[in-house]
Amino acid sequence: MSVGVFNARGVWAIYRFEMHRFARTLWTGLAVPVITTALYFVVFGAAVGPRMGGISGVDYGSFIVPGLMMLSLLNESINNAAFGIHLPRFMGTIYEPLSAPLSPLETVLGYVGAAATKSVTVALTILVTANLFVDVRVAHPVLMLAYLLLVAGTFSLFGFVLGIWAKGFEQLQVVPMLVVTPLTFLGGTFYSLDMLPGIWRTVALLNPVAYLVSGFRWTFFGTGDVAFGASLAATGLFLALCLAAVWWIFRTGYRLKA
Amino acid sequence: MEPIITVNGLEKAYASGHKALKGIDLEISRGEIFALLGPNGAGKTTLISIICGLVTATRGSVRVGGHDTVRDYKRARSLIGLVPQELHTDAFEPVRATVEFSRGLFGKRPDSGLVDGLLRDLSLWDKRDAKVRELSGGMKRRLMIAKALAHEPEVLFLDEPTAGVDVALRRDMWALVRRLRERGVTIILTTHYIEEAEEMADRVGVINKGELVLVEEKDALMRKLGKKELRLTLAEPLPGVPPGLADWKLELSADGRELRYGFDAKAERTGVPSLLARMRDLGVAFTDLETRQTSLEDIFVDLVGGKAA
Numbered sequence: 001m002s003v004g005v006f007n008a009r010g011v012w013a014i015y016r017f018e019m020h021r022f023a024r025t026l027w028t029g030l031a032v033p034v035i036t037t038a039l040y041f042v043v044f045g046a047a048v049g050p051r052m053g054g055i056s057g058v059d060y061g062s063f064i065v066p067g068l069m070m071l072s073l074l075n076e077s078i079n080n081a082a083f084g085i086h087l088p089r090f091m092g093t094i095y096e097p098l099s100a101p102l103s104p105l106e107t108v109l110g111y112v113g114a115a116a117t118k119s120v121t122v123a124l125t126i127l128v129t130a131n132l133f134v135d136v137r138v139a140h141p142v143l144m145l146a147y148l149l150l151v152a153g154t155f156s157l158f159g160f161v162l163g164i165w166a167k168g169f170e171q172l173q174v175v176p177m178l179v180v181t182p183l184t185f186l187g188g189t190f191y192s193l194d195m196l197p198g199i200w201r202t203v204a205l206l207n208p209v210a211y212l213v214s215g216f217r218w219t220f221f222g223t224g225d226v227a228f229g230a231s232l233a234a235t236g237l238f239l240a241l242c243l244a245a246v247w248w249i250f251r252t253g254y255r256l257k258a
Numbered sequence: 259m260e261p262i263i264t265v266n267g268l269e270k271a272y273a274s275g276h277k278a279l280k281g282i283d284l285e286i287s288r289g290e291i292f293a294l295l296g297p298n299g300a301g302k303t304t305l306i307s308i309i310c311g312l313v314t315a316t317r318g319s320v321r322v323g324g325h326d327t328v329r330d331y332k333r334a335r336s337l338i339g340l341v342p343q344e345l346h347t348d349a350f351e352p353v354r355a356t357v358e359f360s361r362g363l364f365g366k367r368p369d370s371g372l373v374d375g376l377l378r379d380l381s382l383w384d385k386r387d388a389k390v391r392e393l394s395g396g397m398k399r400r401l402m403i404a405k406a407l408a409h410e411p412e413v414l415f416l417d418e419p420t421a422g423v424d425v426a427l428r429r430d431m432w433a434l435v436r437r438l439r440e441r442g443v444t445i446i447l448t449t450h451y452i453e454e455a456e457e458m459a460d461r462v463g464v465i466n467k468g469e470l471v472l473v474e475e476k477d478a479l480m481r482k483l484g485k486k487e488l489r490l491t492l493a494e495p496l497p498g499v500p501p502g503l504a505d506w507k508l509e510l511s512a513d514g515r516e517l518r519y520g521f522d523a524k525a526e527r528t529g530v531p532s533l534l535a536r537m538r539d540l541g542v543a544f545t546d547l548e549t550r551q552t553s554l555e556d557i558f559v560d561l562v563g564g565k566a567a
Contacts, residue, residue: 007332007365009362009365010362010364010365012362013358013359013361013362013363014363016359020351020355021350024350091346091348091349092342092344092346093346093347093348095312095340095342095346096360096405097363098311098312099311099312099335099338099340100335100364101331101332101333101335101364101365102363103332253314257312257314258272258273258307258313258314
């Protein structure tokens with residue numbers, strides 16, 4: 001039977017449905033990150049940058065590119081995945097995937113895969129846009145792409161959990177706005193943690209997003225605030241936490257099944 | 259032949275402590291139309307939701323086509339199409355795309371001929387490219403049926419299919435159900451309209467407060483319904499049933515003004531003409547008479563109302 005082992009067509013149906021949803025808002029979906037990035041470059045690259053000098057031998061304009069990509073990647077991954085699963089819950093159409101012959105893994109692959117695809121697209125669009133303003137070299141392109149996918153998948157998974165947890169659209173917005181964006185800004189998007197005074201540097205190292213930004217920056221410039229291994233470990237740990245949360249959700253039917 | 263659905267000792271207690279189902283046992287035969295009748299909150303939707311995998315049972319088991327709905331949920335669910343009671347539809351997707359989406363979810367390869375056929379059958383062909391939110395309420399309901407049928411299920415659940423639906427659409431819906439049955443699809447519908455059960459079902463189950471209080475062939479039920487009652491309003495109140503009328507086992511109302519006679523309307527001899535002749539002979543005069551038929555509704559009210567009171 002076609003659905004017995006792996007319901008690939010079911011995963012594809014969800015993935016395609018979600019990609020169509022993104023396609024309907026393609027222009028705003030891509031124009032917003034492009035314009036935002038352009039603004040950041042005007043402010044930080046053109047106005048502030050020349051007075052900053054380079055950081056770790058990297059021109060300031062180039063230095064902020066990985067951080068900007070990471071900022072959008074996290075927000076897009078979380079928002080798209082959270083909205084993707086929350087909307088059917090809100091509309092009531094969730095009954096369909098729930099009563100279909102889909103395993104939890106297949107359901108999550110469809111929703112999270114689509115959200116990650118979109119956030120990676122946005123991040124790469126930012127990279128292309130950034131190249132219009134500054135010359136960005138990528139030291140480890142394959143690792144850069146792999147890390148991009150890993151973080152996109154991890155945070156889409158986190159968004160999926162958020163979309164199930166949220167009781168309304170307000171709660172859906174709260175976590176990205178009040179937690180993720182501040183952590184990203186404080187996580188070294190626009191500066192190196194070395195620039196912080198003593199105690200704050202230690203505090204900053206408690207911020208999980210700092211490890212993501214640092215790791216991603218390492219794939220560009222070969223240097224980071226923490227070792228690349230530490231970044232990978234932090235990402236892996238968060239991925240494991242999200243997987244555990246999703247496993248628990250489907251096991252207990254939390255907010256999905258009475 | 260093995261029943262297409264077997265429900266064994268099914269119980270559901272919600273987190274609130276409310277017991278929605280209290281031990282349901284039920285078998286549905288392949289190809290039949292089964293009507294589940296009951297007042298609001300009786301447990302109809304809970305029962306359907308458990309069979310379809312939307313609600314987790316507290317106790318008991320369900321098998322669909324021989325597959326356990328928990329252990330072998332993929333095979334069980336592949337056989338089922340569900341049309342929920344509430345109008346849950348997408349908003350911005352084109353009509354045709356949502357039907358194709360439903361088919362894909364069930365792992366079936368795309369089949370544009372089948373989807374076209376469904377859209378025509380359900381009078382949605384002209385709207386195939388319209389966005390779902392542009393549809394009227396009746397069209398959305400038909401779309402939900404198209405989605406449920408998109409993966410060619412062997413069992414179709416219709417939860418209150420005609421609630422809030424106009425008469426014309428209700429007739430269409432009944433015609434569709436009959437066509438599906440001819441193709442061998444098993445149909446389970448819930449309703450609180452007796453008329454609907456009478457019109458369509460092969461068997462009727464009455465559920466109340468989480469218990470199945472009756473499951474019977476509709477025809478057998480209808481034979482019971484063949485019973486009629488003759489009511490005679492008397493010109494003068496009587497102190498008791500006159501001995502000369504004892505053969506008819508009459509009932510006299512408390513005020514002595516009405517005589518009631520229960521008879522089988524389909525019997526060769528109903529006893530009505532002879533009763534009236536005898537009454538004339540005895541000089542028992544009446545001013546009015548009526549006969550009424552016990553309906554499924556009466557039985558239903560007896561079963562449900564009696565227990566509820």
